[in-house]
Amino acid sequence: MARKLLLTHIDVPGIQTFDVYRQNGGYRSVEKALKTMSPDDVVEEVKKSGLRGRGGAGFPTGMKWSFLAKPEGVPRYLVCNGDESEPGTFKDRFLMTHIPHALLEGMIVSSYALGAHTSYIYVRGEMMPQIRILERAIQEAKAAGFLGKNILGSGYDLEIYVQPGAGAYICGEETALLESLEGKRGNPRIKPPFPAIAGLYGCPTVVNNVESIAATVPIINDGGEEYAKIGIERSTGTKLISASGNLVKPGVYEIELGLPVEEFIYSDEYCGGIANGKKMKAVVAGGSSVPILPANLILKTANGNNRLMTYESLADGGFQTGSSMGSGGFIVFDEDQCIVRNTWNFSRFYHHESCGQCSPCREGTGWMEKVLHKIENGHGDLSDIELLWDIQRRIEGNTICPLGDAAAWPVAAAIRHFRDEFEWHIKHPADALIRNYGLAHYADPLVPVVS
Amino acid sequence: MLSVKNNEVVEFSSTLLNQFADIVGRFPEGRQKSALLPILHLVQAEFGWLSPDAMNKVAYYLSIEPIEVFEVATFYTMYLLQPQGKYVLEVCRTGPCCLVGAEGIMAHLEHKLGVKEGEVTPDGLFSWRGVECLAACGYGPVLQIGPAYTFYENLTADSVDQLIDDLSSKTI
Numbered sequence A: 001m002a003r004k005l006l007l008t009h010i011d012v013p014g015i016q017t018f019d020v021y022r023q024n025g026g027y028r029s030v031e032k033a034l035k036t037m038s039p040d041d042v043v044e045e046v047k048k049s050g051l052r053g054r055g056g057a058g059f060p061t062g063m064k065w066s067f068l069a070k071p072e073g074v075p076r077y078l079v080c081n082g083d084e085s086e087p088g089t090f091k092d093r094f095l096m097t098h099i100p101h102a103l104l105e106g107m108i109v110s111s112y113a114l115g116a117h118t119s120y121i122y123v124r125g126e127m128m129p130q131i132r133i134l135e136r137a138i139q140e141a142k143a144a145g146f147l148g149k150n151i152l153g154s155g156y157d158l159e160i161y162v163q164p165g166a167g168a169y170i171c172g173e174e175t176a177l178l179e180s181l182e183g184k185r186g187n188p189r190i191k192p193p194f195p196a197i198a199g200l201y202g203c204p205t206v207v208n209n210v211e212s213i214a215a216t217v218p219i220i221n222d223g224g225e226e227y228a229k230i231g232i233e234r235s236t237g238t239k240l241i242s243a244s245g246n247l248v249k250p251g252v253y254e255i256e257l258g259l260p261v262e263e264f265i266y267s268d269e270y271c272g273g274i275a276n277g278k279k280m281k282a283v284v285a286g287g288s289s290v291p292i293l294p295a296n297l298i299l300k301t302a303n304g305n306n307r308l309m310t311y312e313s314l315a316d317g318g319f320q321t322g323s324s325m326g327s328g329g330f331i332v333f334d335e336d337q338c339i340v341r342n343t344w345n346f347s348r349f350y351h352h353e354s355c356g357q358c359s360p361c362r363e364g365t366g367w368m369e370k371v372l373h374k375i376e377n378g379h380g381d382l383s384d385i386e387l388l389w390d391i392q393r394r395i396e397g398n399t400i401c402p403l404g405d406a407a408a409w410p411v412a413a414a415i416r417h418f419r420d421e422f423e424w425h426i427k428h429p430a431d432a433l434i435r436n437y438g439l440a441h442y443a444d445p446l447v448p449v450v451s
Numbered sequence B: 001m002l003s004v005k006n007n008e009v010v011e012f013s014s015t016l017l018n019q020f021a022d023i024v025g026r027f028p029e030g031r032q033k034s035a036l037l038p039i040l041h042l043v044q045a046e047f048g049w050l051s052p053d054a055m056n057k058v059a060y061y062l063s064i065e066p067i068e069v070f071e072v073a074t075f076y077t078m079y080l081l082q083p084q085g086k087y088v089l090e091v092c093r094t095g096p097c098c099l100v101g102a103e104g105i106m107a108h109l110e111h112k113l114g115v116k117e118g119e120v121t122p123d124g125l126f127s128w129r130g131v132e133c134l135a136a137c138g139y140g141p142v143l144q145i146g147p148a149y150t151f152y153e154n155l156t157a158d159s160v161d162q163l164i165d166d167l168s169s170k171t172i
Helices: A018-023 A028-036 A039-049 A061-066 A091-098 A100-114 A128-143 A174-181 A210-222 A224-229 A261-266 A295-299 A339-353 A359-376 A382-395 A403-427 A429-435 B014-024 B032-047 B052-062 B066-073 B095-099 B102-113 B157-171
Strands: A077-082 A118-123 A159-164 A205-209 A238-245 A251-256 A280-284 A292-294 A329-334 B087-092 B126-131 B143-145 B150-152
Touching: A018 A100, A018 A128, A028 A100, A028 A210, A039 A061, A039 A100, A039 A210, A039 A224, A061 A100, A061 A205, A061 A210, A077 A100, A077 A174, A077 A210, A091 A100, A091 A128, A091 A210, A091 A238, A091 A251, A100 A118, A100 A128, A100 A159, A100 A205, A100 A210, A118 A128, A118 A174, A128 A159, A159 B032, A174 A205, A205 A210, A210 A224, A210 A238, A238 B095, A261 A280, A261 A295, A280 A295, A280 A403, A292 A295, A292 A403, A329 B095, A339 A359, A339 A403, A339 B095, A359 A382, A359 A403, A382 A403, A403 A429, B014 B032, B014 B052, B032 B052, B032 B066, B052 B066, B087 B102, B095 B102, B102 B126, B102 B157
Parallel strands: A077 A118, A077 A205, A118 A159, A238 A329, B087 B126
Antiparallel strands: A238 A251, A280 A292, A280 A329, B087 B143, B143 B150
16 A cells, blocks of 8 residues: 555545544644744755755755845745646545645644745635635634744744635636736736745745645645655655546545555556446546646556656656646546547637737647647648648747746647648548437537538 | 736625624634635535625735735636636546547547537536536546535536526426
8 A cells, every 4th residue: 555645644534624623633833843944944954955946947945935035124925826727636635525634734834934924825716625624724723823923832823824716727827816806807927926935916926836836735744754655766755646537446646756656556555447448548647737648658668668657757758658646637548539530629728718919829729729629620631731830830839928838838749749640530520420310519619510 | 927807896794794704713813814725615605606796805805915915816727707607517528528429428428518628518507617627537437516515426428418408408
């Protein structure tokens, strides 16, 4: 049985409540940090742990914290990014639902380390039940003296508030999130300045993912060096993976980084293999934005080694034969799934979610969606494949925020690995439509469903 | 595009105003605009949608310009700018849910309710729409119903029928 750090007590009845969480060792890290460690000590432990941001970018958390500006007389903020909406990713929702106090405990420790006295948890608006769970947890923690004035007699004051989003994927980007938290449209800011210098209300701010913040709890409890012993190379610790698609047991799993991908997919401890006895066709390993890999490449790296669930191994070979750990959104496709239809679906998502600030993203995502839709519905031309390639190339790297890249990569990877499927759609339009009979009219009401 | 057919006049109750004040208190002085998104959620939950008058009054309450409210309300997909059915069924239509049958659920919903996406049933009870990722991919297909945003997971045609029948009977 693999070691768990975040989900250790997930099966304990009532672990959502403060009392049960506390009885099971909860809030020890707050006591330890506030009573025996300086804020800099906490930052140092997080650096030693090698923890990398669990939201997708994988930037070292301790290093991010050390960039925080500390001018006198200016408030500093910690903002927790709970705006989870990358298709395939639902780990933070799981964590907030089942162990909300783990996030709060991490928020207190992290806020203390950063010198923040007001912290916000920005949760996507659709997660109203999770928002209510967190608000209740905050009240419980405050009643027990772990929030508010002079926490545990340490002289440290902290208030935590939950802020709902309102349905915009772009608000997962940290500067768009800050704009939204300031009551504006979620348009990403040009960087620099980075939030560590000028974030919320122009003040120094750290934005961390839900899972990253929760991970500081075992780091402080056991020490950064112990945490770093788990995992492989620069992929230390454990990671929550959200598994979805055509699996026997989709769900959220905590893995030790370094687990072979094959074991994650096929072992009974995790996903239990492909549903309905079918063969695996492809995997998106880190949420919809990361490149899709066909079955053979997700299991083996470019050198023929077993591919591991680590930042390095999943990216092995770069975009030619690798992918990315991303946010840990692991989507599995069985042999019957249509890659063209899925690529169109993802393209529609990115078009819908583009904030519209940058022309390449605003125009390009819509253009890609239209071309993919045309191919999917039997009106494609072979030149459309080259057109798609050209559009995605013109979006990537040419936008203020990474949404442009996120929209371009799935299209590029689908063409790279499944070009024959695009060509089949174009050469056999009637067959392609029949395959999707009953679904096509959702693609576009103007295109008649074949009868 | 903001297109409004209704000139409904709204009044905020004292309960609602107290909730507004609580939210404004979470932010530093002078940063009351940060309360805009949660306040719009509360207004929508109370009135079912965001009418122009409601948005104007929110602007007045927060001491910001009405355009600042309109530009936010039109940016975020959760805000409803037209009157809807009493129950708005929002089905996730994004990749992972589609891998396990979301499109079939949308087709079934359309057939069961007898209205197309975005339309309201003649009795005013239901409207439905496809929405982008609801972050519950492992439990798909999923749908949610506001204003509490209750989740229904692992949907089948039968469970959708049951859900609609339950909601219908609750209203009778």
